[in-house]
Amino acid sequence: xxxxxxxxxxxxxxxxxxxxxxxxxxxxxxxxxxxxxxxxxxxxxxxxxxxxxxxxxxxxxxxxxxxxxxxxxxxxxxxxxxxxxxxxxxxxxxxxxxxxxxxxxxxxxxxxxx
Amino acid sequence: xxxxxxxxxxxxxxxxxxxxxxxxxxxxxxxxxxxxxxxxxxxxxxxxxxxxxxxxxxxxxxxxxxxxxxxxxxxxxxxxxxxxxxxxxxxxxxxxxxxxxxxxxxxxxxxxx
Numbered sequence: 001x002x003x004x005x006x007x008x009x010x011x012x013x014x015x016x017x018x019x020x021x022x023x024x025x026x027x028x029x030x031x032x033x034x035x036x037x038x039x040x041x042x043x044x045x046x047x048x049x050x051x052x053x054x055x056x057x058x059x060x061x062x063x064x065x066x067x068x069x070x071x072x073x074x075x076x077x078x079x080x081x082x083x084x085x086x087x088x089x090x091x092x093x094x095x096x097x098x099x100x101x102x103x104x105x106x107x108x109x110x111x112x113x114x
Numbered sequence: 115x116x117x118x119x120x121x122x123x124x125x126x127x128x129x130x131x132x133x134x135x136x137x138x139x140x141x142x143x144x145x146x147x148x149x150x151x152x153x154x155x156x157x158x159x160x161x162x163x164x165x166x167x168x169x170x171x172x173x174x175x176x177x178x179x180x181x182x183x184x185x186x187x188x189x190x191x192x193x194x195x196x197x198x199x200x201x202x203x204x205x206x207x208x209x210x211x212x213x214x215x216x217x218x219x220x221x222x223x224x225x226x227x
Binding site: 004006009032034036041042043044045046049051089091095101102103104105106107 | 118154157159172213217
């Protein structure tokens, strides 16, 4: 049972344009969401997060939007750069224990071409 | 420079042999985790530990064992009982409490033939 879904395995975008990566979840108990970026043969690195009390969080070129009623979140990258080419994982957790047990999506491979 | 060190980067073993993957962190994090990544799949949680000498099974613990004798170290043993051990293994750590993101090591790619 995939509780966190990233339905697009890949996305291609031109440099300078917007990249939009989508993520859906099924567990309404999730209250904290994160995006990780992963290069080949490396570990994921934390990118940005959002808690369920917010609907938007911004950090430089990266913005995450959360739509709780639709159980959907998205990551916007503006403007996209070739160095953004990587696999992006969406993850979700519940914080009621004060401890993160993340559930990851399957990832979306982003390719930003010059 | 604080971080998580996984060694070795590549590991090859014959079927039927146990193998131990190393994970050390100097971030002073209480919690440590082991994840497994397979092609086309997300990261799946194998084991996690919130405190020394205590650990819990994750979603796919069968065929694996761990120990947490020191705060800094969380080795994972892939036993011969693990049916599909070939995978990319990732160790992570985090603080406990609040919205502390996981910090990952660079992984160990295990190939069992």
